[in-house]
Amino acid sequence: MQRHGYLAAATLLGLAVAIGGCARDPQKRSVSELAVSGTKSLLRTDADMQTVLNKLASLDGKAIEKTTAPEARQQPTVADAVKAVLSDEKRSADPQSLVPGVSSRDVTIPGANGNLPATVYTPAGPGPHPVVLYFHGGGWVIADRSVYDAGARGLAKQADAVVVSVDYRRAPEHRFPAAHDDALATYRWLTTHAQSLQGDPKRLALAGESAGGNLAVATAIAARDAGLTAPRHILAVYPVAQPDTHTASYDKYADAMPLNRPMMLWFVQQISRTPNDVQDPRINLVKANLRGLAPVTLVNAEIDPLRDDGAQLEQALREAGVSVERRLYDGVTHEFFGTAAVVKKAEQAQAYAGQRLKADLDKQ
Structure with missing residues (x-):
């Protein structure tokens, strides 16, 4: 695995620990689900794409399939993750x-x-x-x-x-x-x-x-x-x-x-x-x-x-x-x-x- 994979793995592990420290919302993906999906992602995803996915995971949205349509429309999006990455990089999202x-x-x-x-x-x-x-x-x-x-x-x-x-x-x-x-x-x-x-x-x-x-x-x-x-x-x-x-x-x-x-x-x-x-x-x-x-x-x-x-x-x-x-x-x-x-x-x-x-x- 490339270096970015190790760094992303650490990010996801830290995220899972933080999320696992409190009771999980049943509408959100479990820590195990996040870990399995995240590990698979690390093995195949480009570094910049993985940065967006890590940021999306950190926004801790509910699993769409476990919500109602109105609730689903309120969940974080990839567009939100991009804006957050731009903020981290001190770049304008305008x-x-x-x-x-x-x-x-x-x-x-x-x-x-x-x-x-x-x-x-x-x-x-x-x-x-x-x-x-x-x-x-x-x-x-x-x-x-x-x-x-x-x-x-x-x-x-x-x-x-x-x-x-x-x-x-x-x-x-x-x-x-x-x-x-x-x-x-x-x-x-x-x-x-x-x-x-x-x-x-x-x-x-x-x-x-x-x-x-x-x-x-x-x-x-x-x-x-x-x-x-x-x-x-x-x-x-x-x-x-x-x-x-x-x-x-x-x-x-x-x-x-x-x-x-x-x-x-x-x-x-x-x-x-x-x-x-x-x-x-x-x-x-x-x-x-x-x-x-x-x-x-x-x-x-x-x-x-x-x-x-x-x-x-x-x-x-x-x-x-x-x-x-x-x-x-x-x-x-x-x-x-x-x-x-x-x-x-x-x-x-x-x-x-x-x-x-x-x-x-x-x-x-």
């Missing part, structure tokens, strides 16, 4: 300092059942700019656009595009297909209102992370079927693409952090009306009709139950005749994409994703 040249403003845009809050990220320079509609992650249940600010803001910089990050309705208050309906409604609106955002309605793209990566692909399919202006590119970062939680990566990383199998099963329980919902092609993308879609970029993390979802989706897209490129980043975990301020491979992934978007969005 988004505009971390991603200069991108301004942001909050707006509301129509969803399928009322207006939705959204943030518009605008790069420097005169418009009209190409426009990327971006969907945040969180299993369709937790998180919001502010938690995923760094990924959306980074894409605006790297793709030189307006990025519109929207807060779709979340489960269990609004179960499937509410989020998918909102995603299509916001895209439909963008095809006729992009100019109001200094955007070009002829140069659109879809993007998202995790559950949002699923929404990006599902929305492209729905837009095709509805006869809407087709997006020029689709970016899906570690998307949910199929319902089987016993793929090789699910089995290998069943207890990984910050995403694991129990959490995914909890998300499914929150969003589903019936067990058949997860077989719907809007969730089970590998079984959907993928023909005729725009070029797709898939980004996956090695240490992630959803790693093989990306591989399966790549294969399904190829079989459907869709141009697709997938890049797998080793040594990093689910949620790494938005950690570019402190994780080098996230910086590389954002640059790669931006280049892929820009190549198609800049075509005349």
Whole structure:
């Protein structure tokens, strides 16, 4: 094990001792669970990614799968851990300092059942700019656009595009297909209102992370079927693409952090009306009709139950005749994409994703 592994092990051991010194909240992971997960993590994770994971563990959040949805939304996030790491390093966590040249403003845009809050990220320079509609992650249940600010803001910089990050309705208050309906409604609106955002309605793209990566692909399919202006590119970062939680990566990383199998099963329980919902092609993308879609970029993390979802989706897209490129980043975990301020491979992934978007969005 490298030196950083020993240092991280000491950190985790100290954390476990401190936590174990008092009665544990039953909604939190046990000391043994933390120790097993932490030890496995040390053996495979990059140093800067491990720093973020250690910081996240020190924030001592409850296990998502042991909480209610409202409680889950209050738990520490990877974004919180990044801010804490920046504080430790005496660096500013101000988004505009971390991603200069991108301004942001909050707006509301129509969803399928009322207006939705959204943030518009605008790069420097005169418009009209190409426009990327971006969907945040969180299993369709937790998180919001502010938690995923760094990924959306980074894409605006790297793709030189307006990025519109929207807060779709979340489960269990609004179960499937509410989020998918909102995603299509916001895209439909963008095809006729992009100019109001200094955007070009002829140069659109879809993007998202995790559950949002699923929404990006599902929305492209729905837009095709509805006869809407087709997006020029689709970016899906570690998307949910199929319902089987016993793929090789699910089995290998069943207890990984910050995403694991129990959490995914909890998300499914929150969003589903019936067990058949997860077989719907809007969730089970590998079984959907993928023909005729725009070029797709898939980004996956090695240490992630959803790693093989990306591989399966790549294969399904190829079989459907869709141009697709997938890049797998080793040594990093689910949620790494938005950690570019402190994780080098996230910086590389954002640059790669931006280049892929820009190549198609800049075509005349």
